[in-house]
Amino acid sequence: MSSAPMPIPPPGPHGGGAPSPATARVSPALSGRVRAPGDKSVSHRALILGALAHGETAITGLLEGEDVLNTAKACAQLGAVVERTGNGAWRVRGVGVGGFRAPAAPLDFGNSGTGARLMMGAVAGNPIAATFDGDASLRKRPMRRVLDPLTQMGVAVLETAEGGRLPLRLQGLADLAAFSYETPVPSAQVKSAVLLAGLAARGTTLVREREATRDHTEAMLRHFGAEIAVAPFGAHGREITLAGRPVLRGAPVVVPSDPSSAAFPLVAALIVPGSDIVIADMMMNPLRIGLVTTLIEMGARIEILDQRTEGGETVADLRVRHSALRGVVVPAERAPAMIDEYPVLAAAAACAEGTTIMHGLAELRVKESDRLAAVADGLAACGVRHAVEGDDLLVEGGPVRGGGPVATHMDHRIAMAFLVLGLASRDGVRVDDTAFIATSFPAFLPMMRGLGADIA
Missing domain, CATH: 3.65.10.10 (Enolpyruvate transferase domain)
Structure with missing residues (x-):
């Protein structure tokens, strides 16, 4: 690595550019080892x-x-x-x-x-x-x-x-x-x-x-x-x-690997049949792994390997395999530990057996979009039965039809969550714009394709 300073790369355009739609189709088994970007x-x-x-x-x-x-x-x-x-x-x-x-x-x-x-x-x-x-x-x-x-x-x-x-x-x-x-x-x-x-x-x-x-x-x-x-x-x-x-x-x-970004390949491996991947160096801070806790309660096969401390944070490698998930009740007090992961949890819940109830999601309404409304609209576009009751989201799992286009509302996590859902959907899922994924996960599309995901 060169020690000579380089200029700060300019951020990409954030608004007003042409949309970049994408479609995720039913995928073969995912495999490989990846590291999500820094937290x-x-x-x-x-x-x-x-x-x-x-x-x-x-x-x-x-x-x-x-x-x-x-x-x-x-x-x-x-x-x-x-x-x-x-x-x-x-x-x-x-x-x-x-x-x-x-x-x-x-x-x-x-x-x-x-x-x-x-x-x-x-x-x-x-x-x-x-x-x-x-x-x-x-x-x-x-x-x-x-x-x-x-x-x-x-x-x-x-x-x-x-x-x-x-x-x-x-x-x-x-x-x-x-x-x-x-x-x-x-x-x-x-x-x-x-x-x-x-x-x-x-x-x-x-x-x-x-x-x-x-x-x-x-x-x-x-x-x-x-x-x-x-x-x-x-x-x-x-x-x-x-x-x-x-x-x-x-x-x-x-900077350890971001658990909010790692959530997308993690859930993808759980819902795509035959998948077996390793996510390296993921942060395991107890206040950031509410999603992992919830998925394990749902029956996810997540194996925590080589847990260690790096840079003052606990990190580990996670082996993730396709799993038969079941619906659970997610308590409101867990929300702060997984507030950014509810969109992709909704994708996992759509593929689970039974109903998943997520309590206490008021904070989702003031994220990059009204994420609670955006998730509900996306589930509707994909034929997934669901309900919003106050600040709670209920998702009924089962075979997912897919469809779209899903309106992402300039929200990177909505775009990534529904592309993940598309990998396990009968008809795939189309999202209206992927440009904003660059705000948090510039390598998302090539990483997912490297694991075997069919995203065009």
Whole structure:
């Protein structure tokens, strides 16, 4: 690998281009060994905390999808030196907490709610104004849940679109007030934005969540030298305390394989007869493997091999074989550990015997699309019996007819989930656009074809 710096690759277009439809047809048995791309959540946080640290942060295994590249570009606009040194290898020289400079142009996060919301927290503790924007899909997503706690800490919202949506302009403050906050919804993004703002605050910032959400921010803050403590809160939640104004130091980050991306080849192998694959280096953080837990309850043959620790995260190889799945009830408290995987779980449920009931999916309504409605519409297009009852989804399994076109609503996970379903459907499944898959999984189509999937 060359050590010479390379420019940040430009993200692909995020809106307005010609659609790229695709059709997945009934597939022969899948086989092979694959590694899903680097975890998106860890990739965003590695770049942002590298930019907030003093010294150099070397990152390996970074996800080079559009969402993460937009975060890398934003870090550079704010004054950090961000260089790509090889395939998935990056170097960030940070400016320290409170050291961001005012960007000369809007920070454009494309389709990434994670990038936008986390960076609002990171910018909050700097005496600068910055404009945040994104594509048509991101402009529809709620930002008030982040703006509310940040304004309580002293951040000023100078401009905003109707309903507190993008585009919006924030004025940060070098002397933020630390405070105690209980998140109104289980959201790792809201929690993380408050903690990142708390780095620049006087005193100790405390965040309580009644349902534990993914804890990558807490782990990485500790890795970079912050003083942070985590304690139980209530039956399923946690209380996080962060001492303000630490001196963060650059630290190496190894990004593990993303379980949300690995979910697609994993479910494909379960529902395509005769399949036997290995997924390498998958993150096994307990707050990220709700899908694996659920699938095993459904009867999935998933063998966990060589479990180990890499870069502060538990990883393992998974052997996955075709399985006779059965319907189960998925409790609401499991949602934070698998919130991005419900679309592909719906594909697995469609191929299972009996009915799968998924409780507590309110958060799906405010993702890249209204994912609950998009999943229901896609199931209807494929002839799968289902029902939405409040925030619950019921899917009746059985032979899947397939069909389409499935409207993806500019949502990468909807596109991938229904292409997976097409591999086990009588008539295949056609989706209306695959362009947005590049936001999180640029190699999805070639990887699936390499396993033997028939996707045209």
